[in-house]
Amino acid sequence: MQNLRRIFKAVESYSRTVETKFGMTGPQLWALWELGRNSPLSLKDLAASMHLSPSTVVGVIDRLIAKDLVTREPDQADRRRVCLSLSTKGKELLDQAPNPAQDQLIKGLKSLNPGQLKTLSLSLESLVKTMAADKLEAPFFFAEE
Amino acid sequence: MQNLRRIFKAVESYSRTVETKFGMTGPQLWALWELGRNSPLSLKDLAASMHLSPSTVVGVIDRLIAKDLVTREPDQADRRRVCLSLSTKGKELLDQAPNPAQDQLIKGLKSLNPGQLKTLSLSLESLVKTMAADKLEAPFFFAEE
DNA sequence: GCTTTTTAATTTGCATACCTAATAATTTGG
């Protein structure tokens, strides 16, 4: 329990690290990641990938555009839509700002030997099963695996 | 990684469960828990235990008092301070609203046999060590173990 | 004792993240 707690805390602290280090909030970097993975995106699709309402995401995107990290252009094919993409500046920032929490986790997992990894996997699987969390989707900080 | 992800997601969804089920936000229940553990508390001490600034916690407490879940009385010994405590209604709610995410985790851990539990513990310990998360404190949803 | 400093709580002002509902523009189905 104590170790799980620590892992959670490490991930939780990720958000603050981002805010102080990269001058943007968690949701803003989250949106940036989604655009980095899959671009261009319509606002609706971006909102869906973030599990947020479109009206919420409009504000996030507005602030990213104000920072010159994202571009918003009308979609030629369907003029109801917009095309959201990373700007050059946004791509650069995304390169410099990996996913600290996830990187640390991956680093930690790599330090385990195959036997440990196996038992960890099995134990977690059993844990997850009992927690009935199977259906739930991945949160943003694991989005890229 | 997938299983860790699911556990995170389950805990993340806890907040929404609380909001819809108990009509209050995460920080509000968090404050309620702290008062349930250790009462009465001064505003400053409550803020410290939640790792938030006092000015933030004033608002949270205001809303809890408006819901008649918390009482705020001046401290007799030091009249600069206030004594924050659970109201009768607050105690009742806290009894009905355990910590779903944590309870699920505990339930999951109990389902493991001793050998699994041991290897899980060892694996997580190794993981934590590499993540250098040792120093970090427990987040609220693990505060009661 | 009296003044200065410190401490506690609050208020104010600001930015952000959320949501629902309403609106405008556009596409699609019939």
Add this chain to the structure above:
DNA sequence: CCAAATTATTAGGTATGCAAATTAAAAAGC
């Protein structure tokens, strides 16, 4: 061609969260 669905946005609301200013009370210094 027109009604219905879809897309983005705006409007209006609540809640977090902070720093800075304010008020009141206690503690410290002299």
